[in-house]
Amino acid sequence: MYLTRRETFNAAHRLFRPEYTDEQNFEIFGKCSNPNWHGHNYTLYVTVKGDVNPKTGMVVNLKTLSKIIKELVIEKVDHKNLNTEVDFMKGKMASTEMICLAIWDVLERPIREMGAQLHCVRLEETENNFVEFFG
Ligand code: NI
Numbered sequence: 001m002y003l004t005r006r007e008t009f010n011a012a013h014r015l016f017r018p019e020y021t022d023e024q025n026f027e028i029f030g031k032c033s034n035p036n037w038h039g040h041n042y043t044l045y046v047t048v049k050g051d052v053n054p055k056t057g058m059v060v061n062l063k064t065l066s067k068i069i070k071e072l073v074i075e076k077v078d079h080k081n082l083n084t085e086v087d088f089m090k091g092k093m094a095s096t097e098m099i100c101l102a103i104w105d106v107l108e109r110p111i112r113e114m115g116a117q118l119h120c121v122r123l124e125e126t127e128n129n130f131v132e133f134f135g
Pocket of ligand 1: 013
């Protein structure tokens with residue numbers, strides 16, 4: 001059984017390589033290279049996989065899952081600058097792909113310790129652009 005929890009956050013970022021000029025960065029990263037930052041409203045879907053516990057009728061307790069996602073991810077990124085303020089994004093490109101990978105790394109173990117398996121992290125940067133990682 002697959003169970004998905006949805007969370008939202010908004011955060012600022014900039015996609016750029018410091019060794020490139022602003023023009024070169026714009027050429028590669030487009031509007032996301034704006035030197036004065038900009039924000040996105042992100043939507044995060046965390047899907048876990050496991051058997052339905054016959055006693056509880058649940059794969060995992062959604063309240064616990066939500067608490068883990070909020071504490072380990074949302075509280076760290078919401079209303080923050082992904083380039084400069086988020087510990088698990090230090091030294092990484094603040095692209096949707098890299099944020100998604102970092103969130104996987106943060107959540108994989110705690111979800112395993114809940115008795116389930118992390119199946120997919122889906123991160124939507126806009127309603128048209130999203131990534132999915134299956135480990
Ligand atoms: Ni952007």
